[in-house]
Amino acid sequence: MSNRVAVIGGGSWGTTVAHLAAHNEPTVLWCRDPKTATAVNERHVNPRYLDGFELHPRLRATTDLEQAVAEAEVVVMGIPSSAFRQVLEKVAPHLRPWVPVVSLTKGLERGTRQRMTEIINQVAPAHPAGTLTGPNLAKEILAGHAATSVMAMADDTVATALQGVFTTDRFRVYTNDDVIGCELGGTLKNVIALASGMVDGLGAGDNTRAAVITRGLAEMGRLGTAMGGRADTFAGLAGMGDLLATCISPQSRNRHVGEQLGRGRKAKAVVAEMDQVAEGVFTAGVVVELAAEHSVEMPISTEVHAVIKGTRTAAEASMVLMGRQTRPEPEATRASRFRRLWPEKADSKGSPLRRLWRFVTRSS
Known part of the structure; x- marks a missing residue:
């Protein structure tokens, strides 16, 4: 399968995925900013988001969306959830028949509460939809450190073909047909990463962080399986793997926002000074809505949402969580x-x- 790859979105992760694909296939990166496109083409860098890292010399960039997509055999969407549908609607008329569309976005659309592959299925219904997700910090990958990811798609034949598009000697791609679980793993972990950041901001230690991560994974699994994902997915790269990286790394945008909230700052002020999107800030409310709809208890996510809204401080949220009624672990069903x-x-x-x-x- 010979692919011409178009990556839509010149942020840090979109650029990194384009860099990976360029190792294997002719690849073009669509950027909004002409200065970024020029820097990629002339100096093989993205100074705005990835300053100091060299990109693959065969990667090309453009600001012309139609030019990027018209000849593509794979389209990768590296667009934040808030603009995903809008940009895809501009992409769709230029797609060749049956071209796979892969999402890099780890979030849910506010209002509809849809996953990105659901949006792809609506806007471009004749195209296989999937997601590339996992514990993937852009700068570590560009620095040459080994990393792994998951190509999630219902059609295993297409997923296997796409596996080869992004795999390099330092980036290993697995496949998984549980698209729902993989997408929700990448989405829900951002909310737990906010909580992990709050732990740091409050000055708590590793015991507290470990508790948040572990109990957060339990929340992710409860809602994820209630929405149709598989439990084993949340124990893998798209679940626990991504959760650990996002909760621990200083490079994590969601962990950074949580840390600032833990120090007493307001969410709006923190987000306003950031150059990139921390999806968990916008996803937390949607997650709480979905938890209520599916009758799933998610105390950490609920408290994170309260802190973002400003109805609780991080310290108050911590006290609420520690004061909850004790219970067994693991949480068996009534039947078991x-x-x-x-x-x-x-x-x-x-x-x-x-x-x-x-x-x-x-x-x-």
């Missing part, structure tokens, strides 16, 4: 608890407990 307590009676045909077991199983 019943079977553990009364395994013989639960399996005894005709017994009242057997009938109760059937009721509990149906309602778990």
Whole structure:
């Protein structure tokens, strides 16, 4: 499969993915800013977002969206969730038939609460939709450090072909057909990373951070599986892997915002001074809405949203979380608890407990 790759979005991650693809295929990067396009073409750098890092010499850039897309055999969308639909609507008329569209965006659309592949399926329904996601910090990859990612797409044949587009000797790509789980893993971890940053801002230690990350992963899994993702996805690169990198790294935009919130600053002020998007700030409210819709308990995400809104301080949110009612871990379902307590009676045909077991199983 010979691909001409178009990456839409000249931010740090879009540029990095274009750099990776250029190792394997002719690749063009679409940028809004003419100065960025010129720098990529003439000096092989993106000084605005990735100053000091050299890009692949065969990577080319343009500000002409139609020119970027018209001959492409793979289109990669590196656009923030707030503008994803708008830009894709401009891209769609120029797509060649059956060209795969891959999202790099780790967020949900406000209002519709849709994942990016759902937007792709609406705006460009004849095109295979997927996402490239995982613990991927742009500057580390450009520095030549080993990294891994996941190409999530329902069609395994297309996913396998795309796997080769982005794989290099220092960047290993896996495939996964659980698109929902992979997208939600990348999205939900941003909210938990805000909480992890708050821990740092409050001056807490590694014990607290470990608790936030671990219990945050439990929240991600609860909502993710309720929305149709697979539990094992959240234990992999798109879930736990991405969560760890985003919660720990000083390069993480979401962790940075959380740290500033922990120090008592307001979300609007922190976001206003940033040159790139911290998706978790805009996703937190949508996540809380989805949790309510699916009757899923997400206490960390709820408190993060309250801090972003300004109805709680980070210190107050911490006290609320620590004051919650104690419970077992792991959190078994009612059905599994019943079977553990009364395994013989639960399996005894005709017994009242057997009938109760059937009721509990149906309602778990």
